[in-house]
Amino acid sequence: MISLLYCIQLGKHLSHTTYIFVTYIFVTYIFVTYIFVTFSEFHYLIFMNERQTPFTFGKVTAKIEFTNRILEREQLKSNFISGNNTIIISPRRWGKSSLVKRVILDLKPKKNVKIISLDLFNIKSEEEFYQHLATELLKSTASKMEELFANAKQFLGNLIPKISFGTEAINDVSISMNWNQVIHNPSDVLDFAEKIAIKNKCKIIICIDEFQNISDFSNPIAFQKKLRARWQHHEHVSYCLYGSKRHMMIELFSSNSMPFYKFGELIFLEKIKTTDWVKFITKRFKDTDKSIEKNQAKSIAILVENHPYYVQQLAQQCWLRTKNKCNEDIVLEAFESITMQLSLLFQNITDALTVNQTNYLKALANEETKLSSKHIISKYKLGTSANVNRMKKALESKEIIDITSNQINFLDPVYKSWLKKYYFTT
Ligand SMILES: Nc1ncnc2c1ncn2[C@@H]1O[C@H](COP(=O)(O)OP(=O)(O)O)[C@@H](O)[C@H]1O
Numbered sequence: 001m002i003s004l005l006y007c008i009q010l011g012k013h014l015s016h017t018t019y020i021f022v023t024y025i026f027v028t029y030i031f032v033t034y035i036f037v038t039f040s041e042f043h044y045l046i047f048m049n050e051r052q053t054p055f056t057f058g059k060v061t062a063k064i065e066f067t068n069r070i071l072e073r074e075q076l077k078s079n080f081i082s083g084n085n086t087i088i089i090s091p092r093r094w095g096k097s098s099l100v101k102r103v104i105l106d107l108k109p110k111k112n113v114k115i116i117s118l119d120l121f122n123i124k125s126e127e128e129f130y131q132h133l134a135t136e137l138l139k140s141t142a143s144k145m146e147e148l149f150a151n152a153k154q155f156l157g158n159l160i161p162k163i164s165f166g167t168e169a170i171n172d173v174s175i176s177m178n179w180n181q182v183i184h185n186p187s188d189v190l191d192f193a194e195k196i197a198i199k200n201k202c203k204i205i206i207c208i209d210e211f212q213n214i215s216d217f218s219n220p221i222a223f224q225k226k227l228r229a230r231w232q233h234h235e236h237v238s239y240c241l242y243g244s245k246r247h248m249m250i251e252l253f254s255s256n257s258m259p260f261y262k263f264g265e266l267i268f269l270e271k272i273k274t275t276d277w278v279k280f281i282t283k284r285f286k287d288t289d290k291s292i293e294k295n296q297a298k299s300i301a302i303l304v305e306n307h308p309y310y311v312q313q314l315a316q317q318c319w320l321r322t323k324n325k326c327n328e329d330i331v332l333e334a335f336e337s338i339t340m341q342l343s344l345l346f347q348n349i350t351d352a353l354t355v356n357q358t359n360y361l362k363a364l365a366n367e368e369t370k371l372s373s374k375h376i377i378s379k380y381k382l383g384t385s386a387n388v389n390r391m392k393k394a395l396e397s398k399e400i401i402d403i404t405s406n407q408i409n410f411l412d413p414v415y416k417s418w419l420k421k422y423y424f425t426t
């Protein structure tokens with residue numbers, strides 16, 4: 001502004017060259033100011049964004065919002081480095097993917113270790129599995145297109161009639177395989193990782209999420225036999241297989257009639273303890289210039305039974321409602337708000353249940369433990385004891401309850417609370 005006034009005032013008296021010089025200074029001044037303002041706003045927005053999310057839920061958490069899991073991290077890291085296979089089992093949203101991602105980040109500096117992640121969420125057949133495995137291996141083990149082509153030719157030559165790629169080179173590569181050849185001789189695809197690890201003088205760790213989905217392929221046992229037969233000979237490749245459907249994962253890996261029996265170390269991921277959540281929540285509030293007493297942080301964890309996803313979601317809702325210091329009313333209001341957001345979903349889940357199944361959930365919500373006893377069967381009208389077992393299995397496969405060796409529990413603590421408060425009101 002000062003330059004502008006100065007320029008207008010003196011403009012008439014200046015020579016042509018000086019005039020151009022002053023105009024040049026003025027334009028530069030405006031440009032620099034513009035850049036400065038834009039960048040400050042940009043940084044402010046980034047800063048605000050970070051402030052808005054001291055907690056994360058609904059996506060894999062591996063950085064600052066990741067907490068605890070110290071033992072599991074060490075265990076997984078040491079298995080990865082020493083080449084032992086690992087199987088991780090827990091209900092969904094307890095933190096399997098986040099833990100694996102965290103360990104992948106921990107091991108990133110190790111140049112001779114290559115970690116490849118696959119998700120079988122959308123993989124419905126053996127063919128898709130081979131395709132997915134080969135594509136991800138090709139993409140992650142080559143740094144240049146030429147290298148990728150050379151690897152494909154050297155190790156998968158007979159199987160891949162076509163490699164297509166878009167503009168983003170390696171990340172955009174897709175391959176189509178000669179399915180007849182693959183199905184008759186899948187070992188080329190299954191041993192591909194081992195061969196490439198030897199060639200590149202590195203260790204490869206293949207992490208496969210939602211692994212239980214292979215049970216839904218046609219001819220699942222024959223397929224599992226093929227995998228096991230090849231994978232057990234791999235010396236430079238290890239596998240980390242994880243999945244959310246506890247009963248299916250246990251059946252796959254703990255039943256001695258199944259091909260993957262004793263394939264690796266089983267880790268049953270537990271929820272994170274209340275005391276650890278309290279430390280984490282109070283710190284995240286403090287880091288973002290707000291505060292919460294230990295008691296309220298404890299309430300957050302306890303209301304959602306330490307369920308990792310919900311703890312983060314509830315903590316986030318409390319944080320958003322807190323101006324300076326969080327209090328118990330805020331915690332309860334935030335919990336109620338989450339319950340209300342989900343009530344339509346809960347209503348639909350409940351509508352799809354039989355009367356007996358609903359009665360079973362009522363007994364469970366009332367903290368009854370002896371669910372097969374005569375007394376409970378008659379009190380909650382559960383039919384026969386054979387019926388109770390059938391219901392248990394049905395509710396487990398619908399992922400409503402979680403059955404462990406010593407207890408049966410709701411998988412979703414907010415659903416449990418909704419049932420108690422709004423559904424079983426009589
Ligand atoms: N170690 C952790 N620390 C903090 N939050 C976690 C942790 N693990 C999981 N969470 C929370 O739980 C959510 C679900 O985790 P995720 O790893 O996707 O679970 P899973 O793979 O078992 O379904 C994450 O988005 C995050 O909010």
Ligand SMILES: [Mg+2]
Nearest residue numbers: 096097098209
């Ligand atoms: Mg996951």
